[in-house]
Amino acid sequence: MVRRLGPESSNGGSRKPLTIAGQVYKRGFGTHAESSLFIQVDGKAKKFVALVGLDDAVRDRDAAVEFIVYGDNKKLWSSGIMRSKDAAKKIDVELKGVQKLELVVTDGGNGPYYDHANWVDAKFIADEKAIFKTFDPVASVPYILTPKPKETPRINNASVYGVRPGSPFLFRIAATGIRPMHFSASNLPKGLTLDSITGIIRGNIEKKGIYEVRLVACNGKGEASKQLRIVCGDEIALTPTMGWNSWNCFGHEVSAEKIKRAADALVKSGLVNHAGSC
Structure with a gap:
């Protein structure tokens, strides 16, 4: 049984087709370095197969990423550093016994700018009735580790x-x-x-x-x-300079409001x- 991962033409939430080195792909999903996708497979997947590469939208930029596949926190596969215009690389990894799969895109060493990365034609070879779900490793119940401040100033x-x-x-x-x-x-x-x-x-x-x-x-x-x-x-x-600030929080849409x-x-x-x- 083949279980496909990703909808048709999902370029980071846009309607544009996913393209790698001039090749258009009908199915897959786009993301951006740094990113992680966690999938619960519970030992029911035999293989994970996909193609990966930088989207052609950044072909004239100095973009670089690395795709990594982890199974139960062990590295199963790495693309090495990939750059814009590189041909797609194929992933074909065995998942026997793997409970949790993590698909990672890291910065290629030159900053995260323009690192639009594609996972395309991604699929699991699995048992006939297997259903896989993504999950968030961060606890859903809010908690505070910081000690309560004292009453004194x-x-x-x-x-x-x-x-x-x-x-x-x-x-x-x-x-x-x-x-x-x-x-x-x-x-x-x-x-x-x-x-x-x-x-x-x-x-x-x-x-x-x-x-x-x-x-x-x-x-x-x-x-x-x-x-x-x-x-x-x-x-x-x-x-x-101090504190935390994320440009990607607002991107080009920053406003006074x-x-x-x-x-x-x-x-x-x-x-x-x-x-x-x-």
């Missing part, structure tokens, strides 16, 4: 914050601990003011320089302090008190 924001002369300054003291909480700051440069209830510093700094500020947060359980270095100048990246929604989510979830400067 703790200031968690970055130690350095940069701004250009005359540009709007907006910085929130990120502090955990029970509310209400009172904030103060000593040695604030001219032009900046602090809201003692919200912990938000705003205003404008006209003069270039490095300003050492002492931040204080206090509540009924105690007090915490931290030094903040404000760097005002004309150089780029005055604030050190989406950024505002992300900021609102930080405030609503309470993550704004753990780090950051918004």
